[in-house]
Amino acid sequence: MTDGPASDGPASDGPASDGPASDGRAAHGPAASNPRLAPVIRLAPAKLNLTLAVLGRRPDAYHDLHSVMAPLDLADRLSVAPAAGPEDTLRVVGGATGPIADNLVVRAIAAARAAVGRNVDAVPLAARLEKHTPVAAGLAGGSSDAAAALDAALSAWGADVAYEAAALGELRTRIALSLGSDVPFFLAGGAALVTGRGEMVDPLPGLRGTPPGVLLVTPDVRVATPAVFAALDGEAAAAPTDARSTRASSEHLALEWRAGLGADALLVRAGIFASANDLANAADFLVPGLRALRRALVRRLGRPVGLSGSGPTLWVLYASTTEAAVAAAAVRAGLGDGTIVAPGTGEPSIIATAIAAAGTRPVRDPGEEVLT
Numbered sequence: 378m379t380d381g382p383a384s385d386g387p388a389s390d391g392p393a394s395d396g397p398a399s400d401g402r403a404a405h406g407p408a409a410s411n412p413r414l415a416p417v418i419r420l421a422p423a424k425l426n427l428t429l430a431v432l433g434r435r436p437d438a439y440h441d442l443h444s445v446m447a448p449l450d451l452a453d454r455l456s457v458a459p460a461a462g463p464e465d466t467l468r469v470v471g472g473a474t475g476p477i478a479d480n481l482v483v484r485a486i487a488a489a490r491a492a493v494g495r496n497v498d499a500v501p502l503a504a505r506l507e508k509h510t511p512v513a514a515g516l517a518g519g520s521s522d523a524a525a526a527l528d529a530a531l532s533a534w535g536a537d538v539a540y541e542a543a544a545l546g547e548l549r550t551r552i553a554l555s556l557g558s559d560v561p562f563f564l565a566g567g568a569a570l571v572t573g574r575g576e577m578v579d580p581l582p583g584l585r586g587t588p589p590g591v592l593l594v595t596p597d598v599r600v601a602t603p604a605v606f607a608a609l610d611g612e613a614a615a616a617p618t619d620a621r622s623t624r625a626s627s628e629h630l631a632l633e634w635r636a637g638l639g640a641d642a643l644l645v646r647a648g649i650f651a652s653a654n655d656l657a658n659a660a661d662f663l664v665p666g667l668r669a670l671r672r673a674l675v676r677r678l679g680r681p682v683g684l685s686g687s688g689p690t691l692w693v694l695y696a697s698t699t700e701a702a703v704a705a706a707a708v709r710a711g712l713g714d715g716t717i718v719a720p721g722t723g724e725p726s727i728i729a730t731a732i733a734a735a736g737t738r739p740v741r742d743p744g745e746e747v748l749t
């Protein structure tokens with residue numbers, strides 16, 4: 378558990394930009410007081426890359442992507458409330474996320490404060506983050522926490538009162554991308570085709586039928602995304618993936634999904650898009666034993682096994698969460714009897730969840746008690 382004040386300095390440090398309202402700010406005049414000081418709760422779902430085509434390097438050192446992404450029921454839980462003291466604080470429970478000052482929740486609140494300037498009374502916030510999503514695992518837990526924190530902070534400060542809707546939307550998008558390439562996806566909510574660096578989020582409709590269950594197997598190895606992209610670009614990486622075929626699979630899945638894909642049809646196609654991740658060979662190169670684990674899971678479960686993002690999380694789709702839970706038990710048994718071996722020092726995290734149902738966006742959890 379990590380606990381303590383954020384070291385971003387006093388909340389009043391945020392740059393005060395009190396320019397004219399021509400950029401859409403302060404459409405209703407500067408906020409003189411906090412319209413909302415009630416606690417705000419958000420769920421921050423994990424995401425799955427069903428496909429991930431890397432189209433090429435960009436001049437800004439990022440890569441252009443083509444990825445079909447879906448949020449999961451697996452989610453962290455974030456609450457924010459006015460802080461008792463002069464600084465933002467963050468308390469993390471249920472997972473080790475590293476230094477508080479580096480946490481994307483703290484950075485998101487600071488970035489939101491800097492962006493709104495004096496247009497809202499951006500009081501210091503006390504955030505409490507309950508971690509459920511494995512960290513540095515290709516599930517974008519940190520980016521999702523950042524999107525949730527950005528949304529929660531703006532809501533707690535009553536930014537929707539100070540800004541017109543369109544201006545607030547632009548502001549949110551701008552802050553989101555400054556926090557990370559995956560953050561815009563979470564702000565949009567729901568499954569989407571994500572392109573560009575990650576900033577172009579084209580929402581996809583809900584899948585017809587019961588959302589597929591998902592088994593996640595995350596070896597106890599943290600993988601840094603920049604290292605995986607560097608391995609992809611470098612000489613040292615294992616054999617390149619077949620980028621043309623990955624892109625074709627990704628484009629095809631996006632087209633079919635947009636046309637109205639059923640959950641059952643998605644399962645049938647899993648055999649094709651489970652291999653459509655251009656970062657897979659680079660992840661295998663960086664994590665010895667990951668490829669062997671993937672093969673062991675295919676043998677044990679008799680299903681296609683995909684890699685999410687830059688890994689090391691492996692995913693397997695099922696008709697329901699219940700079926701995914703049965704598979705999870707089989708994997709645990711295999712790890713126990715040694716027929717499945719996972720890289721890493723500790724036991725892998727094994728989670729049965731599901732692709733989030735449509736209509737859960739924006740992801741909120743308003744009915745629960747605040748635990749700060």
Ligand code: C5P
Nearest residue numbers: 438439440557558559574575602603606
């Ligand atoms: O944007 P974010 O901070 O999440 O990206 C982490 C790293 O992943 C980047 O520094 C870059 O090395 C790599 N990346 C990339 N192309 C993308 C997204 C991420 O090269 N579209």
